[in-house]
Amino acid sequence: MTDADFTPATAAEARQLRDRLDAQGKRLVFTNGCFDLLHAGHVRYLAQARALGDALVVALNSDASVRALKGPERPLNNENDRAEVLCALKAVDAVVVFGDERATRLIETIRPHVYAKGGDYTVESLNAQERAALQAAGAEIRILPLVPGRSTTATIQKMHAPAAGRLRLGVLGSGKGTNLQAIFDAVHAGRLDAEVVAVISDQNDSEFLSIARREGAPAHFVDPGDNPKRLGAAAQKEIFEHLERARTDVVVLAGFMRILKEPVISAYAGRIVNVHPSLLPRHKGAHAVQDALDAGDREAGCTVHLVTAEIDAGAILEQGRVPVLPGDTAELLHDRIKAVEHVLLPKVLSEWRQRGLAVR
Numbered sequence: 001m002t003d004a005d006f007t008p009a010t011a012a013e014a015r016q017l018r019d020r021l022d023a024q025g026k027r028l029v030f031t032n033g034c035f036d037l038l039h040a041g042h043v044r045y046l047a048q049a050r051a052l053g054d055a056l057v058v059a060l061n062s063d064a065s066v067r068a069l070k071g072p073e074r075p076l077n078n079e080n081d082r083a084e085v086l087c088a089l090k091a092v093d094a095v096v097v098f099g100d101e102r103a104t105r106l107i108e109t110i111r112p113h114v115y116a117k118g119g120d121y122t123v124e125s126l127n128a129q130e131r132a133a134l135q136a137a138g139a140e141i142r143i144l145p146l147v148p149g150r151s152t153t154a155t156i157q158k159m160h161a162p163a164a165g166r167l168r169l170g171v172l173g174s175g176k177g178t179n180l181q182a183i184f185d186a187v188h189a190g191r192l193d194a195e196v197v198a199v200i201s202d203q204n205d206s207e208f209l210s211i212a213r214r215e216g217a218p219a220h221f222v223d224p225g226d227n228p229k230r231l232g233a234a235a236q237k238e239i240f241e242h243l244e245r246a247r248t249d250v251v252v253l254a255g256f257m258r259i260l261k262e263p264v265i266s267a268y269a270g271r272i273v274n275v276h277p278s279l280l281p282r283h284k285g286a287h288a289v290q291d292a293l294d295a296g297d298r299e300a301g302c303t304v305h306l307v308t309a310e311i312d313a314g315a316i317l318e319q320g321r322v323p324v325l326p327g328d329t330a331e332l333l334h335d336r337i338k339a340v341e342h343v344l345l346p347k348v349l350s351e352w353r354q355r356g357l358a359v360r
């Protein structure tokens, strides 16, 4: 196929499609955007938009209008290529290229039954003219949730970022993954210059792995072996291989309920960090929160520390304290502790180099 082979639809053709559907009592969905570098967020968004009716027309900003909206560096791909890639998606029935900054005139011509827009907008924050055109056309306005962690701008930033500065994290966990989520949130918010390059769990159906998949990070289940408590030798090696393949700088144990041994412990010495729900050296082990309650402690907390072969005993990097309150259950107290973990763990990681900690 050559460049000349692909021709986007015209506004008139899109209107004909709308009228054909209308005559059959069906609905045309319309959305618009730049779709510069297609990612899974776009694909899912467009599938959701298509599901709101019986056909989907995408109005694609022309190269000139993308430049006007996003600056002289954009678009990365020209309008014909962008239209061709979009048209290849199952969810998309036609693509119309438009040159205005807003889609108002196209909406007036096509008169879609449904207008879909990504969740960075609200009905109120839609452009006033576009909104008026939609109201005049009787279109239903639907705001669809954005898919977290995917954006063209973030992808471009990743490509430009100096590779030397960004910490490559391999995160291990077994449970709910709230600390993993806190790491992703800190990265998205620009508080932590890191990339989660491997997420590894001994629990295939854990929320921990679901979070990784939702965030688009490489997620690996490692079969721990037959012993319900131990991590077998094959699993130890497999974890090491995942970390190595991902060129991991720092290994983060975020609720990993098994003991990491060789070869990871030696290969990553000085660059494995754990978060533990007690004020170490008090209450080592797997039941630290309950142990604090049983001991009648007035104060509990969490510790971010380096990991050595001896359990919960490596150098302490940071601690945070919370009160034990009357009527506390282990669950209530643990939630209060976790809220502090979610701040401290990303903070330590963001300061990793300044603190002189090892990387590779």
Ligand code: GRF
Binding pocket: 173, 174, 175, 176, 177, 178, 179, 180, 208, 254, 255, 256, 275, 276, 277, 302, 338, 341
């Ligand atoms: C945290 O409390 C952490 O201190 C401990 O395991 C828990 C993990 O919680 N090691 P989550 O899976 O991050 O929600």
